[in-house]
Each structure stands twice: as C-alpha cells, then as structure tokens.
Amino acid sequence: MKPLNSIKDMLASFLSMNGNSWWVEVTTAKPSCTYYFGPFQNHQEAEMMRPAYIEDLEMEEAKEIQAVIKRCKPDELTVFDEQL
DSSP states (O other), rough: OOOOOOOHHHHHHHHHTTTOOOOEEEEEBBBBEEEEEEEEEEEEHHHHHHHHHHHHHHHHOOBEEEEEEEEEOOOOEEEOOOOO
C-alpha cells in the first residue's frame, strides 16, 4: 500500500473503505473481464479519466468495451469471467 501524501489521498482512501467513492467499471467481451479503476472523490473526476482507461484497453485489443461510473467498493480490481 502506498503512503498517503495528501488530503485528497486520505479522503479517497476513507471514501473507498466506506464504499462511497466513485469507480470506473469497464467490462470487455474479449477478454471477458471486468476492470475497476479508482477510487475517485466525485463523478466528474471519474468521468474525466474514463476515456484514458478505454483507450488503454483498445490499445491492448480488447473487444466490446463498455464503461460506467458508479459508487461501489470492489473486492478485486480485475475480475476474469472463468466460464469462458
């Protein structure tokens, strides 16, 4: 775990622990995965970063990419669909 270097980092950490922070949830069909990027303090911050995550996955040739912003507390940052 990295050290908290600012008030912003501390707030994001607190919100994440309580499940109140914002995350970008990205799903792909190939590979069949769900990725979580965050935490973010607010919806706008997550929205600003969403295109970069999509672009990175496109460069890795992921297919059928969908990204939504939501409040959650993911248990894992990358979830592989083991059914395929």
